[in-house]
Amino acid sequence: MPVGTVYFVGAGPGDIGLITVKGLERLKQADVVLYDRLVNPELLAYTRPNCEKVYCGKLPKHHILRQEQINAELVAKAKEGKTVVRLKGGDPGVFGRVGEEAAELAKHGIPFEIVPGITSGIAAPLYAGIPVTHREYGHSFALVSAHGKATEPQVDWASLAKMDTIAFYMGVANLPLICDQLLAHGKRNDTPVILIRWGTMGRQQTLEGTLETIAKKAEEAAFSNPAITLVGDVVALRKTTNWFEKKRLFGQQILLASDGTETEFAQTLRAEGADVFEFPKWKLVKKEIAHYVFTNLSSYEQIVFVSSESVHFFFAALRSEKIDVRTIKAELYARTPSAKRALEERGFCVSDGQQKGKTLVVGEEAVENEEWCLTHEVKQEETSQLLWERMKEEADVRTVIFPTVASVHRLLAMSDKAWLKERTILCFDDETKEVARTYGVFARCIEKETLIDYLARER
The missing domain is CATH 3.30.950.10 (Tetrapyrrole methylase, C-terminal domain)
Structure with missing residues (x-):
């Protein structure tokens, strides 16, 4: 088995936008990521679905993994032929102990590369x-x-x-x-x-x-x-x-409940100066599409995509089955802005309004009374609970946002309801608000377009 390569990547000082382009590319290619405490955990969302993540977090007098264990883990994973990223806060060469770890790899003949980062100093x-x-x-x-x-x-x-x-x-x-x-x-x-x-x-x-x-x-x-x-x-x-x-939202620490689909709203909040934690963390697992979907493709009058991921998996399956997209006679609909963009990027016109007739819904979770094409599953990341605990220990989150009904179900399935009841809970529509109340959580409905102004006033 060929030996893998280890990439020492500087994650930057905390703001996830401060990782370098090259560092982010290496992170996306990784089979294994060993990351430190001061790395922003939101960066792990850029890894591949099956990437193994190992927390090496260090506190001044407590170590999750001691240095010799980290060295041994880097060597072992590389010898398995894996692409390994050692993700370090700031710059690996500024008090990051990269010299010790690189020397250990050199001793074992393991190739490595060092990607500089922006140092907090x-x-x-x-x-x-x-x-x-x-x-x-x-x-x-x-x-x-x-x-x-x-x-x-x-x-x-x-x-x-x-x-x-x-x-x-x-x-x-x-x-x-x-x-x-x-x-x-x-x-x-x-x-x-x-x-x-x-x-x-x-x-x-x-x-x-x-x-x-x-x-x-x-x-x-x-x-x-x-x-x-x-x-x-x-x-x-x-x-x-x-x-x-x-900045208008400086000092705000916000938990944006994630339902496993893409969201650009977190970036909007961060651009205004807020700390945004997207939890739970999810990974997407591809599913084999039922054969009847392909044989009946021309019979559907409407096809509804629930997320950008569903668009990607669906058309990847069509390519794999060598099915000409021109056999699709249906009007295409999108339930989320990201799904609409994903369709438009492929050259499709996306219809608005209420769909009628024989409809196929494409996504990751079946809904009763709808004909459903299951493209993938959304599963909770193994590291999600650890990151949740870190957020509660290190941050002072006072606001929780539920953007969708699914985000309510998925967050409340893993979180402490007593903790939530001490926070301001916001959502974007009455349906989401009512679902939150069924869990005993009081939510306030705020229009998405006015949310930033609302948070700025509450600062």
Whole structure:
């Protein structure tokens, strides 16, 4: 069996839009993904349906997989001939231990590739409105790990204090030491400092001070990691260049209940500055289409597609069976905008209004009293429960959105109803609202077109 290749991919600092094009391509090709705690779990939605996902999450004093286990897993999966992605937060080469893992692969003769990512030491300050270099304030810039094997940062403080701007990674616990050492080695006591927690995410938090005051402020605010500590006069630029925190939904953390179909609405919410968690996570499993569908294809007067995925699987089956699409005499309908786009991209005109006559419904779930073409099944991802627990531990979700009736059934089948009852529940139509109430969950109906304005007012 040929040996597989391991790709070390930088996932970026949190905002899923900050992964590189090449990194995303490698992620989509993976048979196995080993991912860290600070990787945005929403990125896993880009993997193939049967991709194996292994959580390697690390907390400061607790490891799901220890480093030697991660090394062994990379070697074992590659020797099985699989394409492996080691998905790391930020950039693999900036405090990502990629050197240790790559050396282990080299020892076993396993090919690998390193795909750089955007590191949080640069991205988090930018999302706080601060460039790390500036012609007037900062000509030099240093990245420093503020934790590791030793209890204190292992740095040359005298040399570091000469830098204009310094970004400390995970430095909150050692903040008093950092400030004392920089002051002792020549930094001014009024040097600006900012702490940026969950940088680039809608839950981003900041705390400003100086080398003299920031440690006490952080203690009083119970400020914690994951955070970047940025030191330097360039921090003062934030007063005029703070852009991200001015977005209409900044600070909103939203659970968008997923029914397994595509949604662009999550991207719309993220573009307004919100953190959006799409749960549960689903995978699509292809089903063999019943033969009678093909033999009766010309007899249908209407064909209704329930999702873009149903369009893809249906026409892929036609190609496989070598059936000419011109045998379709029916009018085509779409129950979702994504299904309509998928049909139009294939050159079909999509009808509006109520369909009549002999109808075939194409999708992933049979409905009583309708002739149904089952193209695929929607199954919950194995990692869904783990990601659900991470969301509850690390985020402060106050709003839950049910876009469809199916999303109500699927989320409430796996979630804690008591947790939901403490949140604001929103939906887009009366039918979805009534279904939620049958589960004992009170939902408020908001028109989709006005939802962002509503959330902005509630911020």
